[in-house]
Amino acid sequence: MSGHKGKILVVDDEASIRRILQTRLEMIGYDVVKAKDGEEALLAFRREAPDLIVLDVMMPKLDGYGVCQEIRKQSDVPIIMLTALADVAERIAGLNIGADDYMTKPFSPKELEARIACILRRLLQKTSVNVIDNFSLIHLGNLKIDTSKRQVYKNEQRIRLTDVEFNLLELLVSHSGKVFSRLEILQQLWGFVPETNADTRVVDVHISRLRTKIESDPNLPELIVTARGSGYFFPRIISKRAGITEKYD
Incomplete structure (x- = not known):
């Protein structure tokens, strides 16, 4: 800076x-x-x-x-x-x-x-390396997430994410399987407690934008899943090898 x-x-x-x-x-x-x-x-x-x-x-x-x-x-x-x-x-x-x-x-x-x-x-x-559980490359189908370079690729084409979008994706991926409420996401990424329910709409907008960029079908999301009445989560990652995370359920 x-x-x-x-x-x-x-x-x-x-x-x-x-x-x-x-x-x-x-x-x-x-x-x-x-x-x-x-x-x-x-x-x-x-x-x-x-x-x-x-x-x-x-x-x-x-x-x-x-x-x-x-x-x-x-x-x-x-x-x-x-x-x-x-x-x-x-x-x-x-x-x-x-x-x-x-x-x-x-x-x-x-x-x-x-x-x-x-x-x-x-x-x-x-500017510093940010590795999830010591694994900096994550492959999920046609999606690749490089946490050290903060870059995401879909079908080998780089996807442009804003800083907030990448932070949101990284939060969900690094805690795969855990459901985050909108309030928790606001606190984690923006560092403040909302005064009104309308403020939590910020999270929904960013989730929608992120789905549009990384999901095969944003209307039927498989990566960023809605836990009805609770929040959002990334399916649990179950297999890791050679520095590359490959599978989720």
Whole structure:
């Protein structure tokens, strides 16, 4: 990461929010770059290569959804979206196009700082080898998971996963057979306890996106299975040899 603790791109058309976030984030050691609209955000993203983006949804010229879509064509940089929209379906629309997290305005700057720290901490861990039970390669049918390089291949073609999507897959695979509730997944990956049931919808969106990318038939999932009324799990891995995990039941 660049700078001290990382470089954050703050994108919001409200000058007061840009100013407050810049002051608070710089006080705790981040480098901060600001943009006031979507077009300026894309220019800043290409010029500054930030480690994380805080992105408002409702902006002139190009809204946050459009910015997120453009960035996802070329980068997996973590994106936290800010939205004033009250409707849950609207708020999670950003997740469907590639955002890692969202917060609803008005929001707590302290909570935003905690979520940024959690995401960047996991991003930093990419530089170290992460092996599940000393096995870094996992083969499951046409799917290959390389936990040391944090890469996933389907039919020998690499699948682009966001940081959160890979963390979610890794969590389920490394505890194969264990059912994780939505609350447990939120706590494990985002590091916070949701205040409302709507917040747990974040998990469902990421599960759906991950299934679309790795399942042969996302409508009949075989890898990320729903435990009705409980949560999600990865089928129990039952055979390992030569550093490669091969089977599941």
